[in-house]
Amino acid sequence: MDCARLAEALSGARGKQEVFRRALAALEAEGIIRCGEAYGVGEGLKLYQMQGCRTTCPLVAHSRALAEEALQRGEKVVDGPFVALPIRQGEKTLAVLVLSLAEGQELPEALPALLLLALKRPGLELAGRLLWAQEEERRRVGRELHDGVGSLLTAALLTLKVAERRPEKLPEARARVAEALEEVRRLSQELRMPLLDDLGLDEALRRYLEGYRRHGLEVEARLQVPPLPKEKEVALFRVVQEALTNVLRHARAGRVKVELWPEGDRLFGLVEDDGVGFDPESTPPSVGLLGMQERIQGLGGSLVLRSAPGQGTRVEFGVPL
Structure with missing residues (x-):
């Protein structure tokens, strides 16, 4: 694999999880791995999963045990097509990749160094992106309130004004208000999820x-x-x-x-x-x-x-x- 392409894939990553997501995606796209998982190392040298396989596969049954072994030994562990690769800074292991290699493939020698550089580079953490996503969700709800509920209430108001002179329009006005109320209930349920x-x-x-x-x-x-x-x-x-x-x-x-x-x-x-x-x-x-x-x-x-x-x-x- 051209390590320049891997470095480019990692260059825009924000936070540890995205570093590993991009690395796994790049290795899979190049045909080097079938799939892979990533574990971070927490307090007390406890592993926590940062990226998991998206489908069921043979790797899933062996992944954590291989990661634990690589963490304890501080070096790469190979078990058939599966490779557990610790990402280390000095004597400290920061993370462990567990990969299912494609037939006849080997991992790029520069992979640990590139991942370490990406992990050390200052960047926005995932929390920042989640806040952005939440803000977009608020904008969506705001648009629905304006375009849906707002339009229905405006129509109801106009109908009520007509009904001041033509009482037979009152049922139509009531129907429009009922539609607006139903729309508010729908949005409320989406946001609160009472079920x-x-x-x-x-x-x-x-x-x-x-x-x-x-x-x-x-x-x-x-x-x-x-x-x-x-x-x-x-x-x-x-x-x-x-x-x-x-x-x-x-x-x-x-x-x-x-x-x-x-x-x-x-x-x-x-x-x-x-x-x-x-x-x-x-x-x-x-x-x-x-x-x-x-x-x-x-x-x-x-x-x-x-x-x-x-x-x-x-x-x-x-x-x-």
Whole structure:
């Protein structure tokens, strides 16, 4: 692999998680690895996962044990096609990469040095990007309030003015106010997610999907969600919610599949539709997609979007439990 391309891929990374996400993506794109995971080293030399495999694969079953061994030994550990590579600064291990090498491939010798440089370079942490994503979400809600609720209330006000002279217009005015009230309730539910508060992620998603069935979509759901911390449930709900919103707005799909399932110490997810698809290479990433990526990365996982014109869209992600 041309190390200049790897250095370029790492140059714009902000924070540790993005450094490893970009490194793994670059190595996979070059055909050097099939997949990979990244672990940070916390207090007491405890490993915590920063990037997980987005799909089930043989690496998942061996990843943590190999990372622990590489951390203890302070050197590279090889087990068949799997390589655990510690990233060290002097005697201190900062992180461990666990990689599934493609057949006949070897890791670039400069990989540890490039990763160390990227990790030491000052930059904005992921929190800054999450704040940006949150600000974009506020702008979206503001636009919906202005364009949706505001327009309905303006129409209701105009109808009421007409009704001062023509009382037969009062039912129309009441109908417009009722529409505005329903829109406010919808936005409120999106923001508060009362189903999630009361029922947990599994049941909240099942009930949420009923709304998409009422829009005429054929929804296939396979949900096996173990108990999770509330903040993780919220993040995963938002990811599925955004993926489904994109299906409804853009995909012109007849069917959508939603899956969440645990495997080992990971939770994997999938949202797939049979819609018109698009070319991700020529389409700028939307705020919604960036928000999904940030939420999954914030949980130490990874997300990938696959699509092609006429072939639907598939969103896959995996996070540590």
